[in-house]
Amino acid sequence: MLDGRGAIQHRAGPRLWLSALWLGLLVVLALGAPWIAPKDPLAQDLMLGRLPPFWIDGAEPGYWLGTDSLGRDVLSRILWGARLALTVALVAGTLTCLIGATLGLMAGFLRGASDLVISRLVDIWMAFPPVLFSILLVAVLGPGLFSIIAAIVLIDWTRFARVVRAEAMTQGAMDYVASAQVAGRGRIGTMALEILPNVLPTIGVLLTLEMGIAVIVEAILSFVNLSISTDAPTWGGMIAEGRTSVHQAWWVLVFPLLALFLTVLSFSQLGEGLKDRFDPVLR
Amino acid sequence: MSYLSIRDLELRLKGGGRLLRRVSLEVARGEVHGLVGESGAGKSMIGKAVLGTLPRSVEIVSGQILLDGTDVLAMHPAARRRLIGATCALIPQDPLTALNPAHRVGPQITDRLVDILRWPRAKAEARARELLAEVQIAEPERVMRSYPHELSGGMRQRILIASAFAAEPKLIVADEPTTALDVTVQKQILKLIKAMQERHGTALLFVTHDLGVVSKICQRLSVLYAGMVVEDTDVRTFFRAPRHPYSRALLAATPKYTDPTHSLTPVPEAVIATVRAEVAEADRRAGA
Ligand SMILES: Nc1ncnc2c1ncn2[C@@H]1O[C@H](COP(=O)(O)OP(=O)(O)OP(=O)(O)O)[C@@H](O)[C@H]1O
Ligand SMILES: [Mg+2]
Numbered sequence: 391m392l393d394g395r396g397a398i399q400h401r402a403g404p405r406l407w408l409s410a411l412w413l414g415l416l417v418v419l420a421l422g423a424p425w426i427a428p429k430d431p432l433a434q435d436l437m438l439g440r441l442p443p444f445w446i447d448g449a450e451p452g453y454w455l456g457t458d459s460l461g462r463d464v465l466s467r468i469l470w471g472a473r474l475a476l477t478v479a480l481v482a483g484t485l486t487c488l489i490g491a492t493l494g495l496m497a498g499f500l501r502g503a504s505d506l507v508i509s510r511l512v513d514i515w516m517a518f519p520p521v522l523f524s525i526l527l528v529a530v531l532g533p534g535l536f537s538i539i540a541a542i543v544l545i546d547w548t549r550f551a552r553v554v555r556a557e558a559m560t561q562g563a564m565d566y567v568a569s570a571q572v573a574g575r576g577r578i579g580t581m582a583l584e585i586l587p588n589v590l591p592t593i594g595v596l597l598t599l600e601m602g603i604a605v606i607v608e609a610i611l612s613f614v615n616l617s618i619s620t621d622a623p624t625w626g627g628m629i630a631e632g633r634t635s636v637h638q639a640w641w642v643l644v645f646p647l648l649a650l651f652l653t654v655l656s657f658s659q660l661g662e663g664l665k666d667r668f669d670p671v672l673r
Numbered sequence: 674m675s676y677l678s679i680r681d682l683e684l685r686l687k688g689g690g691r692l693l694r695r696v697s698l699e700v701a702r703g704e705v706h707g708l709v710g711e712s713g714a715g716k717s718m719i720g721k722a723v724l725g726t727l728p729r730s731v732e733i734v735s736g737q738i739l740l741d742g743t744d745v746l747a748m749h750p751a752a753r754r755r756l757i758g759a760t761c762a763l764i765p766q767d768p769l770t771a772l773n774p775a776h777r778v779g780p781q782i783t784d785r786l787v788d789i790l791r792w793p794r795a796k797a798e799a800r801a802r803e804l805l806a807e808v809q810i811a812e813p814e815r816v817m818r819s820y821p822h823e824l825s826g827g828m829r830q831r832i833l834i835a836s837a838f839a840a841e842p843k844l845i846v847a848d849e850p851t852t853a854l855d856v857t858v859q860k861q862i863l864k865l866i867k868a869m870q871e872r873h874g875t876a877l878l879f880v881t882h883d884l885g886v887v888s889k890i891c892q893r894l895s896v897l898y899a900g901m902v903v904e905d906t907d908v909r910t911f912f913r914a915p916r917h918p919y920s921r922a923l924l925a926a927t928p929k930y931t932d933p934t935h936s937l938t939p940v941p942e943a944v945i946a947t948v949r950a951e952v953a954e955a956d957r958r959a960g961a
Contacts, residue, residue: 502729564770564771565765565766565767566771566772566773566774566781568724568726568771569763569765569771569833570773571724571725571754572724572725572726572758572761572762572763573758573762573785573788574754574755574757574758574759574785574788574789576751584773584775587773587775587776588773588774588775590775
């Protein structure tokens with residue numbers, strides 16, 4: 391006796407597959423960068439400066455996407471940059487998610503004092519403009535991977551906290567929570583076993599979106615030279631360099647920009663795709 | 674001796690007004706006790722107080738809730754939760770939100786037997802199948818493997834009923850268990866609850882708006898107005914000769930007991946004024 395809803399099948403849709411494909415490829419390339427990258431990403435050779443990509447006259451074999459003004463291989467730098475971008479996405483995204491979602495769940499379900507404190511904290515936090523805040527933070531903490539991640543976590547936990555809190559409140563008002571309580575489940579047990587599974591799809595979507603945001607933030611910080619050491623390959627740093635010589639060597643700007651764009655787009659499309667896929671089943 | 678006895682229960686909103694005004698009522702073993710009254714009268718609050726699921730904004734000012742002679746309000750919260758988990762159950766109002774959408778149906782019935790009552794899982798599963806069959810669900814096995822959203826409202830309410838009876842509770846609180854269903858399903862579900870209650874000898878605290886329903890399944894009833902019990906009597910006496918003017922007005926407002934061709938008679942202003950005065954008098958005495 392299935393009713394209609396049980397039978398609805400949701401097509402994953404091309405955007406879910408395409409974005410998953412790009413991200414999967416990127417993960418493989420990033421992990422394999424030491425073996426895949428054709429050149430040393432730091433090796434400079436002023437004789438080979440501003441070589442164009444392979445299909446343009448004057449290209450050198452082996453430098454597929456050309457070189458920058460210092461003669462460093464653009465492709466190799468993008469691949470090594472992907473390692474940093476993905477590390478930041480994964481670590482910062484996960485930490486932000488864990489902290490924000492836990493606080494949101496507590497505020498939304500336990501209510502009372504924890505809600506008061508957490509909600510007030512979120513309000514205060516949200517009053518700061520995020521990009522400025524992150525630049526300020528990294529400026530204070532000093533550049534480096536740790537500071538980037540700390541900055542992202544410190545700024546973005548509120549996004550999780552707010553959304554998860556609202557969702558946990560809605561779920562907490564449902565009759566199944568009362569039934570669980572009558573059956574003798576404690577508050578923490580109810581939160582972990584009854585509420586959390588219902589909030590998980592939302593958390594998953596937020597996490598994916600957050601990873602995209604982390605990639606952008608890392609790029610912005612690298613762009614303003616607040617990321618890790620200046621000559622290490624980062625997408626943001628490459629974009630900053632490429633910008634200055636865009637008329638002589640557009641490829642130095644365009645390829646990292648493209649990688650950044652595709653990655654951020656993929657994360658957000660993956661998030662949206664997952665939302666479409668999971669939402670109707672659980673509503 | 675009655676199984677549930679509520680004595681002078683007084684609830685108030687934290688920092689606000691009274692929600693229950695010295696409510697007392699008794700439910701004997703195996704008896705069905707109706708709670709009627711208009712929306713906001715405090716019917717659900719009584720059920721929640723018994724089951725220990727009051728919202729945080731509500732506080733118990735005074736009174737006792739005895740389950741088989743033990744005052745649960747005086748117990749340690751953890752011990753109380755265990756006692757209530759073992760002896761009481763809830764049939765909730767809205768079958769659509771009363772099953773957890775994230776879990777399959779089977780575990781939702783069996784978990785409580787396993788977690789609270791420490792039954793072996795196999796025994797709990799056998800019990801769940803037996804009960805689903807008892808509430809006339811055709812393929813218990815398949816239903817137990819389904820997610821709630823794959824089942825119709827009527828089926829979900831049957832499952833909730835099965836689940837409520839699973840641990841052989843002594844007392845079930847049913848809070849308007851049929852209001853969220855269509856009329857045709859309502860009748861079946863009501864019959865089912867009645868049949869299950871009789872077969873299992875469970876005491877039932879039955880919250881409803883509908884005096885017609887009360888006449889079908891209850892032995893006793895309490896009429897509530899603004900958190901005050903205005904009449905507590907057995908059903909026969911109530912329908913033959915309601916004592917309180919508010920009860921009489923409620924009865925007159927129930928279509929079945931007046932000429933069905935007439936539209937509903939609202940409770941007359943004068944009657945409302947009388948109960949309001951009584952409530953005010955009670956408040957004055959409580960304040961003094
Ligand atoms: N979560 C809550 N917090 C504070 N007050 C509440 C809460 N829930 C209900 N109340 C108030 O308590 C009073 C009694 O509510 P209750 O839910 O017991 O009414 P009811 O008789 O069950 O009504 P209904 O027939 O509409 O279900 C109402 O005045 C209501 O406004
Ligand atoms: Mg109610």
